[in-house]
Amino acid sequence: LSAAVVQSDSFAQATQPEVLEAIRNDPLLASSLWVNIALAGLSILLFVYMGRDVAEPRARLIWVATLLVPLVSISSYVGLVSGLTVGVLEMPPGHALAGQEVLSPWGRYLTWTFSTPMILLALGLLAGTDTTKLFTAITMDVGMCVTGLAAALVTSSHLLRWVFFLVSCAFFVAVLYVLLVEWPADATAAGTDEIFETLKLLTVTLWLGYPILWALGSEGFAVLSVGLTSWGYSGLDILAKYVFAYLLLRWVAQNQRVVGSAPSIRDDAATAT
Numbered sequence: 001l002s003a004a005v006v007q008s009d010s011f012a013q014a015t016q017p018e019v020l021e022a023i024r025n026d027p028l029l030a031s032s033l034w035v036n037i038a039l040a041g042l043s044i045l046l047f048v049y050m051g052r053d054v055a056e057p058r059a060r061l062i063w064v065a066t067l068l069v070p071l072v073s074i075s076s077y078v079g080l081v082s083g084l085t086v087g088v089l090e091m092p093p094g095h096a097l098a099g100q101e102v103l104s105p106w107g108r109y110l111t112w113t114f115s116t117p118m119i120l121l122a123l124g125l126l127a128g129t130d131t132t133k134l135f136t137a138i139t140m141d142v143g144m145c146v147t148g149l150a151a152a153l154v155t156s157s158h159l160l161r162w163v164f165f166l167v168s169c170a171f172f173v174a175v176l177y178v179l180l181v182e183w184p185a186d187a188t189a190a191g192t193d194e195i196f197e198t199l200k201l202l203t204v205t206l207w208l209g210y211p212i213l214w215a216l217g218s219e220g221f222a223v224l225s226v227g228l229t230s231w232g233y234s235g236l237d238i239l240a241k242y243v244f245a246y247l248l249l250r251w252v253a254q255n256q257r258v259v260g261s262a263p264s265i266r267d268d269a270a271t272a273t
Ligand code: RET
Pocket: 109, 112, 115, 116, 144, 145, 147, 148, 149, 151, 164, 165, 166, 168, 169, 172, 207, 208, 210, 211, 214, 237, 240, 241
């Protein structure tokens, strides 16, 4: 744990070079970031290649949304590894690391705001859902990410960190409801239920790991060190982003006709009755 604790005067703002130095001094933390930069880069190349013959309009939209996942990810991890989006926070009384200066890779929570909606857009389009459900899933997801960022950044009160955590969980419940209840039925109607089932299970299982890790990690009860917490997120990211996106894209490239013939979000007016 000590490697991730920056030694500096209380209330002194750590400079970016100091943060960079702290990341470099923690090989566990640094490796968790670099691995994802490499994998995101490879995924981008692979996904561009896999999409070369995708022509059907909705399949193309799914492809762009899927491609944006590693693109956002590589930007996010370069932000972290450079120290740009890593802060040094003094945890409030009550927190396990109270009074200590702790490295906070808050850029992760910020960039989930841009990557997770892409995952949901791709899944919703695959399920052939309507605009309202898509809007619901995506806005609730953005709410989850932004309040999760707030939970990580609050240093005035330990209690309020957990209040933000609970608000974020409430948004998450709405996302889970759409994924587990609404979209499976839509996917059955669209004839994409088999692949949707697989991707839904993968998504729900992995996404549940994030709040658990937050609670156990350095932001929460601090059972895990900053480096281990970061590896936890990096591991989840590898499965929830690159593996997930690969499975989705492979299926879409092979089944463009099924995707194209599903009841479309553009038919909302006709199906609303
Ligand atoms: C937080 C903490 C507050 C409570 C909840 C969380 C959920 C985060 C999730 C993140 C998923 C991220 C993915 C990223 C891939 O790019 C913010 C950890 C509910 C579900 C899939």
